[in-house]
Amino acid sequence: MFGRPPRAHRHRGGHLHAMPLALAEPAVPHRVVDVHGWPGVRGRLIDMGFVPGAEVRVVGQNGSAVIVELLGCRLMLRRGFANHIHVQPMV
Structure with a gap:
């Protein structure tokens, strides 16, 4: 992943157009699809409320x-x- 920006891709659950939160368009509501990362980082983000299904902008x-x-x-x-949190736009 060094030298390349994160990009949208299909996740385990089959969600197409999921992208890292850092790439999400400002002011547009997004839904959390998945949270990745080392257990400590992932756990901390989940504790903060970044759980699948949560709405974030x-x-x-x-x-x-x-x-x-x-x-x-x-x-x-x-x-x-923010790159560990994968979201998709709410439609």
């Missing part, structure tokens, strides 16, 4: 950080953590 981006709205709260995540 990207509010803004600042170089190495992504600001999101989840469960009525605004959170700032490092871009690396």
Whole structure:
């Protein structure tokens, strides 16, 4: 994954057009499809509310950080953590 940006792909559950949260279009509601990463990182993100089915919106981006709205709260995540959260647009 070094040198290549993350891209949308099909997940285990067959979800097409899932993408890392860091690439999600701002202000568009997205649904969490899956959370990847080492157990500690994955567990922390799940504890924060990034569970499959949760609605999340990207509010803004600042170089190495992504600001999101989840469960009525605004959170700032490092871009690396946001890449572990895979989402798809809600239609």
